[in-house]
Each structure stands twice: as C-alpha cells, then as structure tokens.
Amino acid sequence: MKRQTDIAVIGGGPAGLSAAVEASSFGLKIEVFDDNFTPGGQLIKQTHKFFGSKKHLCGYRGMDISKILLQNCASAGVTINTEACVTGIYGNILAVLYPERFEEVESKAFVVATGASENCINFVNNDLPGIYGAGAIQTLMNVFGVVPAKKVLMIGSGNIGLIVSYQLLQAGVKVAAVIEALPNVGGYLVHSAKLRRMGVPIYTRRTITKAEGDGNTGVNSAVTSQIDPNFNVIEGTEIQFDVDCICLAVGLTPLSDVLELAGCRMKYIPELGGKVALHDEYMKTTRDNVFLCGDVSGIEEAVTASLEGKLAGLSAALYLSHEYREKIEKSRLQILEELRIFRDGPFGEKARKGNEKLVREYKYER
Amino acid sequence: MSDNTSNSGLPDEKDISRAMPSAESLAQSPKAVIECFQEIPCNPCVEACPRGAIKITEGINQKPSIDHSLCNGCSLCVYQCPGLAIFVVGIDRDNPSKGFISIPYEFLPVPEKGEIVDILDREGVKIEEGTILKVNDSKATDRTRVVTVQVSSGLLSRARFIEMKRRTK
Numbered sequence: 001m002k003r004q005t006d007i008a009v010i011g012g013g014p015a016g017l018s019a020a021v022e023a024s025s026f027g028l029k030i031e032v033f034d035d036n037f038t039p040g041g042q043l044i045k046q047t048h049k050f051f052g053s054k055k056h057l058c059g060y061r062g063m064d065i066s067k068i069l070l071q072n073c074a075s076a077g078v079t080i081n082t083e084a085c086v087t088g089i090y091g092n093i094l095a096v097l098y099p100e101r102f103e104e105v106e107s108k109a110f111v112v113a114t115g116a117s118e119n120c121i122n123f124v125n126n127d128l129p130g131i132y133g134a135g136a137i138q139t140l141m142n143v144f145g146v147v148p149a150k151k152v153l154m155i156g157s158g159n160i161g162l163i164v165s166y167q168l169l170q171a172g173v174k175v176a177a178v179i180e181a182l183p184n185v186g187g188y189l190v191h192s193a194k195l196r197r198m199g200v201p202i203y204t205r206r207t208i209t210k211a212e213g214d215g216n217t218g219v220n221s222a223v224t225s226q227i228d229p230n231f232n233v234i235e236g237t238e239i240q241f242d243v244d245c246i247c248l249a250v251g252l253t254p255l256s257d258v259l260e261l262a263g264c265r266m267k268y269i270p271e272l273g274g275k276v277a278l279h280d281e282y283m284k285t286t287r288d289n290v291f292l293c294g295d296v297s298g299i300e301e302a303v304t305a306s307l308e309g310k311l312a313g314l315s316a317a318l319y320l321s322h323e324y325r326e327k328i329e330k331s332r333l334q335i336l337e338e339l340r341i342f343r344d345g346p347f348g349e350k351a352r353k354g355n356e357k358l359v360r361e362y363k364y365e366r
Numbered sequence: 367m368s369d370n371t372s373n374s375g376l377p378d379e380k381d382i383s384r385a386m387p388s389a390e391s392l393a394q395s396p397k398a399v400i401e402c403f404q405e406i407p408c409n410p411c412v413e414a415c416p417r418g419a420i421k422i423t424e425g426i427n428q429k430p431s432i433d434h435s436l437c438n439g440c441s442l443c444v445y446q447c448p449g450l451a452i453f454v455v456g457i458d459r460d461n462p463s464k465g466f467i468s469i470p471y472e473f474l475p476v477p478e479k480g481e482i483v484d485i486l487d488r489e490g491v492k493i494e495e496g497t498i499l500k501v502n503d504s505k506a507t508d509r510t511r512v513v514t515v516q517v518s519s520g521l522l523s524r525a526r527f528i529e530m531k532r533r534t535k
Contacts, residue, residue: 049448049510051408053426059410059446061508157375170473178375185375189404190449192375197527199490202374303407345405345427 005031005079007316008094008107010086010258013041014302015294016113017069018309019316022331023111024076026317026324031105032078033096035085038143040066041115043302045138047170048163051188052303052342062302063142069306086114089262089290109289109316112259113309116252116273116295121155124210130219131211134164134249141171149245153222154178155208159187159301161249165195168247176241179206179224181231188347209233211246222246254296262290267361271354272298278362281355282332283312284319286365291316298358300351307339376488377403386523387434387455396439396456396466400432402449414446441468441502445510454514455522465519466499469527471511477501477530485517486527493521496528 007023009016012034020030038044046062057065073080081096088095089112094105118133120126132140132148134156140146152173154165157180165175178195183204185192192202203224210223226237253274260266264277265286276298277285283293293312294305311332318328343352387397400411400420409426419436420443422428441454447470454468477483481498494517502512517525 049508051406051448053409054413058408059448162375180374188406188449189375189377190402190406190451193377193401193488194450196375197486197488197490199486204374341425341427342407344425345407347404347406348427 002093002104002106004106005029006107006320007031007109007111007313008033008105009111009113009313010089010094011041011113011115011294011296012036012039012080012082013113013115013294013305014043014065014069015115015296015305015309015312016041016111017066017073018306019111019113019291019293019313020078021069021072021076022310022313023317024073024078026321026328028317028320030076030078031107032073032080033084033086033094033105034080034082037082039070039080039082042135042138043069045135045142046163046302047142047167050302056303056306056338056342058303065302086258089258092289109319110262110291111309111312111316112256112262112277112290112292112296113294113305113312114255114258114296116299117255118248119251119253120248121208121250123208125213126211128211128213128215128219130213130244131246131248134160134247137164137245137247138167141167147171147173149173149243151176151243152245152247153208153224153241153243154247154249156180156249156251157185157187157192157202157204158249158251159191161247162187162191162195164247164249165200166191169195169198169200175200176243178202179208180204181207181227203239206237206239207231207233208246209238219244219246252295252299254299256296259285259290259292259296263287264290265365267358269298269354269357271350271357276358278358278365280362281336281359282315283308284315286362289316289319291319298351298354304339304342304351307335307342310335311339377401382523387437391434392455392457395437396454396468397434397437398432398439398441398443399453399455400430400443400447400451401453402430402447402451405429406449408448410446410448411443411452414443416440416442441512441514444468444470444512445502445507450510453526457519457522463519465517465522466514467517467522467525468500468512468514471513471528472509473530475530475532476503476511477513477515477528481530483515483531484529485515485521485525486529487524488526490527492529493524494518496525498528
C-alpha cells in the first residue's frame with residue numbers, strides 16, 4: 001500500500017514550513033518534501049538580519065529564522081523528507097524521487113511551495129567556469145564555507161545582488177563593482193549604501209557583454225558597456241573588470257512546472273516574474289485540493305512567503321475539515337491584513353498589481 | 367545619460383542633512399542619525415528605542431522619524447536596524463573639536479579599544495584616522511557589533527565606516 005498523508009507540502013523553504021506548521025494545528029498529518037540536504041530553502045544561506053516587524057521574526061538573521069521554523073515543525077509533529085525531489089502530482093499521487101529510490105505518496109491535499117529558479121542573461125562566454133548565480137555563491141560561502149573567488153563582478157542591483165555583494169565582502173572576497181541595466185538601483189537604498197561606504201562602485205545603465213578566460217582556468221575578466229534606454233549597447237563605453245568570478249543576480253522565475261503538471265490553470269504575469277498558477281486570495285488554485293505559496297506564486301521575499309504559507313496551510317486544512325471553519329476563516333483574514341500592510345509601500349507595488357491580476361483572472365475562470 | 371558611480375545607491379544630500387541632529391541638541395547628548403530614506407516594510411527601530419523617540423505612525427512602510435529631544439544616544443537602535451542605517455554621533459564636551467560616531471559593524475576581525483583605524487565616508491574614501499573608543503560585542507547585538515570611533519567633529523556628518531589596518535590571520 002502507498003504511504004498516505006493528509007497534506008503534502010512540496011518545498012521546505014519559509015513558505016512550505018510555515019504552511020506545514022499552520023496546518024498541523026488541526027490534527028492533520030503533514031509531510032514536507034524538500035529536494036535539498038537541509039530544509040529551510042534560501043533562509044539557510046541568509047546571514048543578514050531580516051526586514052519587517054518583530055511579529056514576523058524580523059531583526060533575526062534568515063539562517064536563525066529557518067532554525068525557529070524547523071523547531072516549530074518538529075514540535076508540531078510535521079515529517080520533513082529531505083533529498084526528496086517531487087517529480088509530479090498525478091491525481092492524488094505525489095511522485096517522489098530520492099537518491100536511491102522512487103516513491104509514490106498518496107495525499108488528500110497539496111501545498112506547492114517550490115520557490116523560484118534564477119534567471120540567466122546572454123553574453124559572450126557565459127558558460128565559462130567562474131560564472132555563478134547568486135544562489136550558488138551563497139551556497140558555497142554560507143552553507144559549505146567555501147570561498148568562491150578572489151574578486152567578483154556582481155550583475156544586478158536588486159536586493160539579492162546587493163546582499164550577496166555584502167556577504168562576499170564579509171567573507172573577505174573583493175567586489176569590483178555592481179552593475180545594473182536599469183537607470184536606478186533596484187534594491188533597498190540601505191543595502192546599496194552599505195556597499196558604497198565600503199568603496200564598492202555601482203554602475204547603472206550598464207550591462208555585461210562578454211566574459212574572458214578559458215575553459216580550464218575560468219574567467220579572468222568581464223567586459224561591460226553602457227546601454228541606451230532601449231537596452232542597446234553604446235559603442236566606446238567599455239569598462240573591463242579583472243575578476244575571477246561573475247555573479248548573476250538578474251531576477252527569479254517561479255518554479256511552477258509541478259502546478260502546471262497537476263492541471264492547474266496557469267497565466268503569465270510579468271509583475272510576478274513568469275508563469276504562475278491562478279489562485280484566489282487564500283492561495284487556492286483552480287484545482288480544489290492544490291494550494292500554493294511563496295515565490296512560486298510570484299516573486300517576493302521571505303516574510304510574504306511565510307505569510308502566504310500560513311494562508312495556504314490554513315486553506316488546505318479548511319478543505320479537509322470544516323470542524324474549525326470559524327477559527328480558520330478568522331486567522332486567514334488576519335494574515336491577509338498583515339500581507340496588505342507589508343505590501344503597502346512602493347516595493348510592494350509589483351506584488352500588489354500582479355496579485356490583483358491573478359485573483360481577477362481566477363474569478364473569471366471560475 | 368549618467369553612467370557614473372557618484373549618484374548610484376547613495377542617499378540624497380538633502381535627506382542626509384535633514385537627518386543630522388542640530389548643533390544645540392548635540393551639545394546636550396549624543397544623538398542617533400537615521401539614514402533610512404525609502405519606504406520599505408520594516409520597523410524594528412521603533413521597538414528598539416526605550417524612550418519612544420523613534421516613530422512610524424502608520425503601517426510598517428512609512429519612513430521612521432526621530433525626536434532628537436527624546437534621544438540620549440544610547441545606541442540600542444544601531445544594532446537592531448536590519449538595514450545598518452542608524453548611527454550615533456556625539457561631541458566631546460572637554461574638547462569640542464573632537465567627536466565620535468558609533469557604527470554597526472559586521473566584519474572580522476572585531477576592532478579593539480585603542481586601535482587606530484581609517485575613517486571612511488559614504489563612498490568608502492578615507493577622510494582621516496581615528497581611535498576606537500568602545501566596542502559593544504554583547505550577545506544582544508547578535509554579531510552586529512557597535513563600534514565607537516573618535517572623529518573630528520567637523521566630519522560627523524560624513525564619517526560612516528571604518529577600515530581596519532590589520533587583517534584576519
């Protein structure tokens with residue numbers, strides 16, 4: 001007989017773990033499936049103190065927040081399967097691939113919290129050794145304690161590019177510069193100010209056109225150029241940086257394949273970073289027993305992922321049992337209000353607009 | 367079309383001068399300088415202040431404001447700001463040409479009292495040398511140490527970082 005569970009949570013980052021903890025308080029059997037060695041998602045690599053309010057565990061470092069979430073999971077009796085790569089949802093069956101075996105798990109409901117994948121950009125020789133995504137740099141430095149390079153050029157000035165640059169400096173790695181294609185720095189001013197006072201220049205309206213080096217020794221320099229408002233390279237504006245590493249922090253795309261495979265109605269929404277599953281404001285997809293949360297429902301950050309996780313966990317619990325309807329509905333409204341307050345500023349605008357579009361489409365589809 | 371580094375990722379000069387405490391209030395006690403000039407979802411500074419000097423009145427995206435008449439420069443907010451955007455500046459009463467700045471510092475080696483370091487401005491340019499006066503490395507700082515360094519009082523609005531002369535072994 002297949003192993004059975006009430007709710008299968010796919011992905012053990014802030015969204016998935018929050019969903020699991022929240023749903024566990026209603027006497028349901030919850031299992032989390034995470035494809036990494038260590039659960040916690042991107043939190044385990046975040047050495048900086050998080051923004052937000054104390055209520056959302058902000059002020060703590062991301063890596064410590066993941067410990068708190070994992071402790072909460074342990075005391076709530078949530079089972080966490082690691083190195084458990086979910087390859088699909090077929091009806092009520094979850095297909096899970098472990099390093100040595102394959103398993104089918106039967107579940108009554110699913111919470112998809114698969115996160116996002118990093119974007120790449122085109123430039124000459126972008127396949128040379130020494131060209132990394134920001135996530136890989138963080139994994140090397142902050143999970144495995146490996147110094148990734150001597151000197152790095154950071155591509156992208158969103159919060160990830162700025163934060164990873166700062167973490168590189170903390171690890172004793174030089175950051176030659178941060179370059180940004182848009183006219184303005186994308187991330188928070190407080191993060192860019194930290195880099196600037198350490199002498200790291202930030203060049204806006206500039207892109208990388210070419211990496212130099214060879215396949216054996218890797219990157220030894222990066223060629224960049226200024227770009228016009230149409231993103232065309234302006235001749236004669238080259239700046240070459242002698243670096244042994246180029247780090248790409250050029251955005252994320254929701255990792256939504258498993259939702260599409262599960263038969264959820266999908267929609268491309270640029271504000272949310274790519275193709276996302278249509279869902280209502282309580283994180284239910286067009287399939288009644290499939291819920292989603294975190295970056296897979298639109299690129300944001302850890303606090304909103306965690307809040308969405310709570311919503312999705314509550315909605316999944318409500319789908320399985322109406323016993324606690326009143327309590328669940330009350331909690332969901334509170335979390336929606338917290339999300340609204342968090343997204344209320346200029347940096348929440350994309351998520352606000354994207355989510356409005358999604359919910360509108362969802363209602364139309366219904 | 368600008369492609370220089372001068373205005374990328376730096377706070378606006380006007381915002382900086384507005385954030386600095388007045389000379390009169392600095393004569394009373396050291397004061398916190400909050401260089402948080404964007405609406406971002408964050409508010410730990412409000413709870414950090416035991417004197418209720420820091421306020422965000424609506425939601426959590428509003429920029430914090432500080433009442434310098436209530437601030438005594440205790441520096442509890444310095445390590446609790448996740449953006450490392452709060453500093454404390456003060457003037458030496460016995461020698462008003464000298465002052466000090468407390469900065470949040472998350473690098474190794476940890477500076478030691480008495481050590482001489484380079485003082486950097488907001489663009490990482492050395493503006494003078496100064497002596498470390500105090501290092502708060504308590505558990506409460508959670509590794510965001512608060513380093514207090516002597517600075518010429520004329521440079522209090524410019525000095526924002528230090529560079530150690532020694533390296534980690």
